[in-house]
Amino acid sequence: MKQKQIFYDYLIHTEEITLTLEGDCLDEVEKEELIGLIDQTLQQQTLEVILDNLPKEFHQEFLKMFSENPYNPHLLTFIKEKVTIDIEKVITEKASKTKKEILSDIKKSKKK
Amino acid sequence: MIIKSMANTKGFIDSPLLYSKLKLKHLLSERALSEKHPEAAKFLKEKGLLGPGKIREHAKRLLTSGALAGSLLLAAPLMNVSQVHDITISKPQLSLQQNLIIKLSLLLPKQVGQLSPETETQISHILFDLFGINAVPQLGSTRLNDVYGLIGAEQHLPRFPGDTVSQHDEYQKSGITPGLGGWGYFASSKNQMTEELVQGEKYYVAVQTLYLPDWQKRLKFLVQWYKHRKVVVVNPLNGKSIIAVVADAGPAKWTGKHFGGSPEVMAYLELNVGRQKGPVILYFVDDPDNKVSLGPLEYNLEGNPKTLAKKL
Numbered sequence: 252m253k254q255k256q257i258f259y260d261y262l263i264h265t266e267e268i269t270l271t272l273e274g275d276c277l278d279e280v281e282k283e284e285l286i287g288l289i290d291q292t293l294q295q296q297t298l299e300v301i302l303d304n305l306p307k308e309f310h311q312e313f314l315k316m317f318s319e320n321p322y323n324p325h326l327l328t329f330i331k332e333k334v335t336i337d338i339e340k341v342i343t344e345k346a347s348k349t350k351k352e353i354l355s356d357i358k359k360s361k362k363k
Numbered sequence: 364m365i366i367k368s369m370a371n372t373k374g375f376i377d378s379p380l381l382y383s384k385l386k387l388k389h390l391l392s393e394r395a396l397s398e399k400h401p402e403a404a405k406f407l408k409e410k411g412l413l414g415p416g417k418i419r420e421h422a423k424r425l426l427t428s429g430a431l432a433g434s435l436l437l438a439a440p441l442m443n444v445s446q447v448h449d450i451t452i453s454k455p456q457l458s459l460q461q462n463l464i465i466k467l468s469l470l471l472p473k474q475v476g477q478l479s480p481e482t483e484t485q486i487s488h489i490l491f492d493l494f495g496i497n498a499v500p501q502l503g504s505t506r507l508n509d510v511y512g513l514i515g516a517e518q519h520l521p522r523f524p525g526d527t528v529s530q531h532d533e534y535q536k537s538g539i540t541p542g543l544g545g546w547g548y549f550a551s552s553k554n555q556m557t558e559e560l561v562q563g564e565k566y567y568v569a570v571q572t573l574y575l576p577d578w579q580k581r582l583k584f585l586v587q588w589y590k591h592r593k594v595v596v597v598n599p600l601n602g603k604s605i606i607a608v609v610a611d612a613g614p615a616k617w618t619g620k621h622f623g624g625s626p627e628v629m630a631y632l633e634l635n636v637g638r639q640k641g642p643v644i645l646y647f648v649d650d651p652d653n654k655v656s657l658g659p660l661e662y663n664l665e666g667n668p669k670t671l672a673k674k675l
Contacts, residue, residue, distance in 0.1 A: 302396075
């Protein structure tokens with residue numbers, strides 16, 4: 252999750268979760284699967300936030316560009332031009348909320 | 364499946380529990396996206412971008428292949444993207460197991476225990492909707508003390524006099540009980556074994572008939588009633604469900620478990636690892652015409668068996 256490969260990666264900082272899992276003696280396969288689930292959850296939620304706020308007539312265009320090049324730095328510009336809210340802030344807030352829930356899940360899953 | 368490999372006691376995290384929680388969160392986010400933006404979800408699914416790690420895998424692949432570099436260099440002005448694919452609106456479909464995980468997660472308490480009558484009924488409805496089976500916590504006047512409890516691993520049962528573990532085709536390492544199951548041999552000799560009886564031992568459960576309040580009072584009736592009684596066992600954490608028969612009594616209360624499962628049952632439910640126990644729902648299957656086959660439940664009986672599962 253440290254690699255930035257998707258245009259909104261810089262808004263979703265997952266290092267805290269990764270570090271938490273790294274300190275818990277999971278083997279690499281387990282850790283990768285868990286991180287994959289967390290990552291995709293955050294991706295799906297971020298896309299949901301974007302689509303919630305992007306006018307429907309631009310959805311197809313956005314999705315096409317996204318599938319062709321998820322790192323396209325112009326994607327954020329494209330979205331910002333078409334929404335009236337601070338989309339970066341909304342994405343960050345949503346990701347923070349989910350990360351808190353995930354960290355809480357990790358904490359609750361620790362053996363006593 | 365990670366839940367199998369992760370069910371160990373290594374480290375400090377209960378990894379199967381964490382996996383289940385994260386899987387549920389992931390499924391819920393997928394469902395939210397699918398329900399709110401069905402056409403977008405369909406497009407993403409067609410592009411292989413839904414599912415654990417899919418978006419990042421796709422991004423990595425593009426980066427590795429150099430396609431991304433090319434598309435960056437040749438990027439057309441953003442406002443002139445043309446020839447956008449037509450997108451038809453249809454709701455992306457979750458698998459039977461995903462459906463079951465989500466629906467049960469909204470109903471079940473965090474810990475195994477008694478369920479309200481409303482919850483029990485809702486579970487019956489869910490099982491009928493998904494699988495087309497009539498599964499109930501109470502059949503006639505008969506019900507078990509627990510329907511949402513912990514199941515633990517059992518050994519193979521001797522099916523006929525002289526049966527040995529080496530004659531069972533799978534999970535021989537689980538061993539065979541030194542005594543008979545609660546209802547004795549399945550057949551009086553090896554020659555009298557039928558495929559149905561073989562399946563009965565393969566997919567059997569033990570239930571705590573000995574603790575039923577009316578066990579002594581209705582002993583004669585209940586012994587016959589429970590013998591090879593068909594049940595469905597559901598693992599709510601992974602949505603795996605299996606049809607089995609009652610063929611043994613137990614486990615003892617002090618074990619903290621409520622049901623026992625044959626090696627095959629436990630393996631299918633992915634509970635044959637680690638502490639070899641886990642939460643399940645166990646309901647009777649009302650199947651007077653014997654239409655529901657024993658074994659993994661991956662189809663809808665009311666629809667097109669073995670194929671409908673893929674559609675749901």
